[in-house]
Amino acid sequence: MKTIQNYAPPDAQSLQRLQDRLGFSDARMAELAGLDAATPWSSFVGGPEPRALGRQRLFFMMARLALDEAQWQGVLDAMHETGARFDYDDALSASAPPAPDPVADEERKFGMLLVSRNGAFHEMEQLREFAHFAHEADVSRYVNSVFYDSDIDLCRFRFADHDGLTDAARDRIFDAAHKTITRFEFDGRIYHGGIPPESDG
Template structure:
């Protein structure tokens, strides 16, 4: 039987891009990866030394994203047949009429993908201002995306693979974020910046 060999895990930037594309919160990504409270999802996508995602866990994640529900149920049934015991429930199955999920908003500006999970006008305005300052500071090419997680009021950045991304460039990106973003994560730390937004309500 063939097995996966010479496995190289995706880096933190790649995992952050996946999360941005899916529009999932950290809690949803932890659920997707089958993580428990002792291993939070942000430890894989941030901080000075991000964790590596093992091949079994990555396989599990991609299987859940790729397989239709009927196929996924067949896998679970096969697990049970060999003696595994577990619970598998849809947390939303009992909700009679769940409210519609807010629609994400995204756009590209100066080559950067700007995303607000819940489509907040004020978050998008902050992201556009960030993009403008980053462009004026000649560092927009280093930023792949800026994702504002409305659920936790936190903006995260993923950096493009670029040889010229030195400490001075990172400082200019930080300065652009600090001028424009109310709450953001940078190098594993949370910062307050920008001007407090008005309420959308």
């Protein structure tokens, strides 16, 4: 039987792009990967030395996403038939939204991945405007991805590990967001921005 050889794990940025495409929270990604409380998902996508995702865990994750419900249940049944005993509570069942269509929900501008969880037109327009302002302010290289969570109407930023990401650069990123994004999180706080509507008067 052939086995996977010369395995190189996906880097933190690739795993973050997967999470952004799925629109899953850190807790939901931990469930998808079968992690316990002692190993948070954030340790794989952030920090100075992100953890490497082992091939068995990655295989489990991708199988869960690639197999339909009947196929997945067949795998669990086979595990039971082999003698394994376990409880199984599927938090990723039919209630979980499918991965968004990457054509409708994401695009790359000036090196930044722009993602709208539900592919909302107004969200993608705000993200494109943000990208232009960030590029004009010469700070686009400091932003890996911008994810607009349509379900909670909140935009989040994933910054690049970059020596030039100074406080001044972060301020310029904030200014670009404040000009274009209706509701966004920055340094742990929620802000309201965007171009104000014209008055009726």
